[in-house]
Amino acid sequence: MECVVQGIIETQHVEALEILLQGLCGVPKERIRVHELCLKSGPSLAVPSEIRLLCDLAQPTPSWTVRHVGGAMRGAGAEQISVLVRTMVESKVSNNALRFFYSLGYKLDHELLKIGFAFRFQRGAPITVTVTSANKMPKLHATDEAVPVTPGIQMVEITAPTAGDNYNEVGAAVSSFCEYLAPLLHLSKPGVSTGIVPTAAAAAASLLSNTGGANTPQLLYLFAMSCFQMTLLCEADAALYPLHEHDTEVL
Amino acid sequence: MSSQILAEVCQCVEGFGSAAKEGRWRTTLTIYRPVARDPSSTATSAPVPMPGDLPRDFLGLTLHDRPGAYFFILRHHRLILQADANVQSLMDKLQSYKARVVLHFEGFQYQLGDFMLRVGKCVQSHADTLRGIMMEVEYLPLSSIDKSRQIMEDFLDIWQDAVIKKSLPGQFINVELNFADYGLQDQYTPQHTALQYATCIVQLMATVRS
Numbered sequence: 460m461e462c463v464v465q466g467i468i469e470t471q472h473v474e475a476l477e478i479l480l481q482g483l484c485g486v487p488k489e490r491i492r493v494h495e496l497c498l499k500s501g502p503s504l505a506v507p508s509e510i511r512l513l514c515d516l517a518q519p520t521p522s523w524t525v526r527h528v529g530g531a532m533r534g535a536g537a538e539q540i541s542v543l544v545r546t547m548v549e550s551k552v553s554n555n556a557l558r559f560f561y562s563l564g565y566k567l568d569h570e571l572l573k574i575g576f577a578f579r580f581q582r583g584a585p586i587t588v589t590v591t592s593a594n595k596m597p598k599l600h601a602t603d604e605a606v607p608v609t610p611g612i613q614m615v616e617i618t619a620p621t622a623g624d625n626y627n628e629v630g631a632a633v634s635s636f637c638e639y640l641a642p643l644l645h646l647s648k649p650g651v652s653t654g655i656v657p658t659a660a661a662a663a664a665s666l667l668s669n670t671g672g673a674n675t676p677q678l679l680y681l682f683a684m685s686c687f688q689m690t691l692l693c694e695a696d697a698a699l700y701p702l703h704e705h706d707t708e709v710l
Numbered sequence: 711m712s713s714q715i716l717a718e719v720c721q722c723v724e725g726f727g728s729a730a731k732e733g734r735w736r737t738t739l740t741i742y743r744p745v746a747r748d749p750s751s752t753a754t755s756a757p758v759p760m761p762g763d764l765p766r767d768f769l770g771l772t773l774h775d776r777p778g779a780y781f782f783i784l785r786h787h788r789l790i791l792q793a794d795a796n797v798q799s800l801m802d803k804l805q806s807y808k809a810r811v812v813l814h815f816e817g818f819q820y821q822l823g824d825f826m827l828r829v830g831k832c833v834q835s836h837a838d839t840l841r842g843i844m845m846e847v848e849y850l851p852l853s854s855i856d857k858s859r860q861i862m863e864d865f866l867d868i869w870q871d872a873v874i875k876k877s878l879p880g881q882f883i884n885v886e887l888n889f890a891d892y893g894l895q896d897q898y899t900p901q902h903t904a905l906q907y908a909t910c911i912v913q914l915m916a917t918v919r920s
Contacts, residue, residue, distance in 0.1 A: 502747065503744070504747060505746055505806075506745055506804070506805040508803075508804040525800065548799050548800040550796050551793060552793045552794075553793070555789060555893070558787075559784065562765060562789060563807065564764050
């Protein structure tokens with residue numbers, strides 16, 4: 460299972476988001492170039508199902524993964540938390556996976572090329588933040604000719620695995636991290652659209668003009684000042700919280 | 711086919727003198743069947759592909775020495791797919807294919823010089839009926855199938871002589887497999903082993919039917 464939230468950001472602000480994430484996560488970013496093939500069960504199979512084959516093109520030798528995303532958790536517990544909890548199983552597979560699933564009666568529904576970057580780090584839970592553009596191919600499997608589906612807009616997704624009995628803690632860790640990103644983008648459960656954040660432009664400009672190699676505490680202080688100037692007091696407080704832990708005086 | 715014969719086969723191996731018994735092993739083979747739509751149940755006028763389009767020779771294997779991997783085989787399509795072990799959970803969630811029969815190959819393994827021998831029975835899961843007796847012979851120094859072919863044939867000749875001298879009923883049958891049909895190379899891999907177990911079960915079922 461996993462906890463997940465999503466949001467969108469204008470491509471012009473992705474650089475600022477990357478700087479912020481670099482400062483918050485403290486790990487190197489990973490390049491993403493994934494050919495994603497969505498397969499659906501054909502008419503001969505009784506139970507409709509869907510899988511995604513992911514071919515990682517960022518590595519010297521492409522590697523394949525099959526992923527199945529199941530239904531979301533329902534009930535009072537699900538409604539009370541701000542993240543979506545859903546089943547997700549993925550497995551590495553050999554490179555003949557597409558032919559294999561065709562032989563099982565699956566059909567290609569659509570394919571995308573996802574390009575961007577990811578940060579994987581530990582903050583209360585193992586968290587992965589991906590920022591990607593979705594690109595469609597004019598011809599079958601023509602990844603070199605892919606063009607953006609939504610030019611100017613990229614998707615941000617934050618996921619964290621959960622065993623099912625700790626989804627509250629994992630969800631809280633994800634929600635807590637999302638607060639750091641609030642001036643740039645809002646993240647919510649998939650399917651709940653919040654649009655583009657109106658403060659994104661100002662926040663991005665502040666990040667780009669003030670960082671230039673700053674370390675994490677200075678970066679967070681500058682970001683907090685930007686939030687304060689935009690009267691985003693909760694976001695400013697959240698950005699300053701790591702400084703509070705070290706008993707650093709805050710102006 | 712009986713446990714007594716299996717015990718005598720093990721004695722045959724142990725009779726080589728230098729054979730060192732090294733413990734138990736188990737390989738599991740699953741036969742999957744499609745969960746097909748009933749063509750008569752459709753309300754549309756559009757033609758529905760017959761469930762006969764779906765493969766009925768779909769096998770899955772967990773090898774004794776690769777617990778983290780899982781192998782799917784589609785014999786008619788000459789396809790073998792290697793995946794992580796949790797792919798079984800993924801297949802369960804899809805509900806497009808169900809495990810219908812589960813067979814275990816299990817027994818003892820012996821180190822005999824440069825050879826590793828695994829002698830075992832084939833039994834259906836949750837049943838005691840012996841379906842067959844099999845032996846896996848692994849030549850440890852070489853990974854090339856071509857280069858080790860002669861020594862494997864020589865070993866099998868020695869083994870058949872030992873079995874004949876023991877006056878065991880029946881005989882061991884070695885079914886040659888063309889690995890190239892599945893896109894496999896001369897370098898031996900766990901995928902080769904998985905294919906051999908799939909061939910073994912097909913041979914076993916053919917023998918039972920005849």
